[in-house]
Amino acid sequence: MKQSTRFRHESLQDSDSVQTLLQALNDGIAKGKIVLEDEDGTMVIKPKGLANLKISASQDEKKNRLYIRLTWYESTDPVREKQLKISSK
DSSP states (O other): OOBOSOOOOOOOOOHHHHHHHHHHHHHHHHHTOEEEEETTEEEEEOOOSOOEEEEEEEEOSSOEEEEEEEEOOSSOOOOOOOOOOOOOO
């Protein structure tokens, strides 16, 4: 499949599938290589060093959203440090 500089995928997934995909991302971050692939293309990204993590969420009567953004650069620029706690309480 064709390697591109952008990858986007959207689909409906059940909770188990979402957990499997998130675990694959976690494993890829730990190994320093994430391969994203669907019928439209493939992209390989190699997270390393310091990364900027942004998490945001919104909620209204019918719709809930959770955004997770992870950004890193080839060179190590100073990153703001903030404490983040996530729980399932």
